[in-house]
Amino acid sequence: MKVTLRQRKKGDKISLYLDYYHQGKRSYEYLQLYLYPEPEKGKLTKEQKKENKDTLTLAETIRAKRHLEVQNGVYGMQDSSKLKGSFVKYMEHLMEKRKDSKGNYDNWDSSLKHLKKFAKHDVTFSEIDKQWLEDFKDYLKHEAETPAKRKLSQNSCYSYFNKVRAALKQAFKDGIIARNPADQVSGFKQAEPQREFLTLEELQAAANTECEIPIIKDAFIFSALTGLRWSDINKLVWSEVQHSEKNGWYIRFRQKKTKGAETLPISEQARNILGEKRDPTERVFRGLQYSAWHNLKLQQWMMKAGISKTITFHCARHTYATLQLSLGTDIYTVSKLLGHRELKTTQIYAKIIDEKKQEAANRIKLDL
Numbered sequence: 001m002k003v004t005l006r007q008r009k010k011g012d013k014i015s016l017y018l019d020y021y022h023q024g025k026r027s028y029e030y031l032q033l034y035l036y037p038e039p040e041k042g043k044l045t046k047e048q049k050k051e052n053k054d055t056l057t058l059a060e061t062i063r064a065k066r067h068l069e070v071q072n073g074v075y076g077m078q079d080s081s082k083l084k085g086s087f088v089k090y091m092e093h094l095m096e097k098r099k100d101s102k103g104n105y106d107n108w109d110s111s112l113k114h115l116k117k118f119a120k121h122d123v124t125f126s127e128i129d130k131q132w133l134e135d136f137k138d139y140l141k142h143e144a145e146t147p148a149k150r151k152l153s154q155n156s157c158y159s160y161f162n163k164v165r166a167a168l169k170q171a172f173k174d175g176i177i178a179r180n181p182a183d184q185v186s187g188f189k190q191a192e193p194q195r196e197f198l199t200l201e202e203l204q205a206a207a208n209t210e211c212e213i214p215i216i217k218d219a220f221i222f223s224a225l226t227g228l229r230w231s232d233i234n235k236l237v238w239s240e241v242q243h244s245e246k247n248g249w250y251i252r253f254r255q256k257k258t259k260g261a262e263t264l265p266i267s268e269q270a271r272n273i274l275g276e277k278r279d280p281t282e283r284v285f286r287g288l289q290y291s292a293w294h295n296l297k298l299q300q301w302m303m304k305a306g307i308s309k310t311i312t313f314h315c316a317r318h319t320y321a322t323l324q325l326s327l328g329t330d331i332y333t334v335s336k337l338l339g340h341r342e343l344k345t346t347q348i349y350a351k352i353i354d355e356k357k358q359e360a361a362n363r364i365k366l367d368l
Contacts, residue, residue: 005059005063107159
């Protein structure tokens with residue numbers, strides 16, 4: 001393999017990169033080192049010339065090191081058979097490992113579907129370089145669509161691209177690739193998600209309205225009264241619902257998302273929603289399912305209650321958090337009740353409350 005130091009004009013600077021040439025194929029490593037170009041008029045200053053000289057010396061040192069690593073079989077294409085392997089199949093393998101976490105599994109599945117649409121054929125590890133990743137980013141941002149034929153949101157682009165980055169990072173750890181091309185590509189910035197929630201009046205209206213599938217209503221209201229995620233409600237068994245004279249009703253469970261052991265106090269009203277206690281190993285919410293059809297029924301229930309917001313099951317947890325804060329519960333307590341590991345996660349809800357306060361303050365206007 002031949003390793004050559006090259007230069008490329010990039011904006012008002014010259015970028016230095018390494019050109020790897022092996023058996024008719026090229027790959028590149030951008031060094032994040034830059035030179036000052038000669039100005040159209042005048043000359044470079046003495047300081048700029050010295051900086052250019054030092055930068056070139058450093059770049060040449062890196063090139064020599066890479067060349068030596070190539071010769072020693074440490075760097076580059078030391079195992080061509082691995083590089084000819086299917087990156088798509090590798091991602092499918094990583095996705096299957098996440099089958100126990102539905103949300104994460106579905107994200108990997110969606111990322112893989114977009115990857116296949118973009119590539120239009122199987123992709124080998126040797127084909128994936130900086131330019132390929134930049135093109136995939138461009139596809140996600142400008143061409144990729146949801147099943148409803150809408151452009152992907154910023155957070156969807158962030159999530160799907162990060163799955164590809166995670167797969168490449170794992171491939172590097174597994175020794176399939178000798179260097180990770182994703183290290184040279186910046187990802188999407190995560191947008192702050194909009195957390196929809198119900199007001200106390202809307203939650204009361206939903207509680208007073210019949211739902212076509214009663215188990216959805218019971219589970220949603222229970223989540224709004226306890227802050228439990230759908231994944232924890234779905235797996236909740238009767239042995240986890242406990243009572244003591246001193247502490248009243250509480251749930252002792254392990255969060256599916258974080259794996260953290262939790263003891264969550266619940267109100268008498270929340271306990272009453274559960275009904276009569278059954279076998280300790282039996283699911284509390286028997287028949288509860290997650291699907292597009294069930295989400296539709298939940299939305300129809302909300303519309304029947306006079307609520308025009310787009311509500312998903314997770315909005316019940318958002319409702320719990322915002323209502324607790326708006327009713328005066330301190331943020332540290334709310335953070336513990338939600339099982340958050342970091343307070344900054346809960347602070348998102350506090351920001352929502354502050355925005356609502358600002359809206360309320362602006363409602364009173366006088367003609368002065």
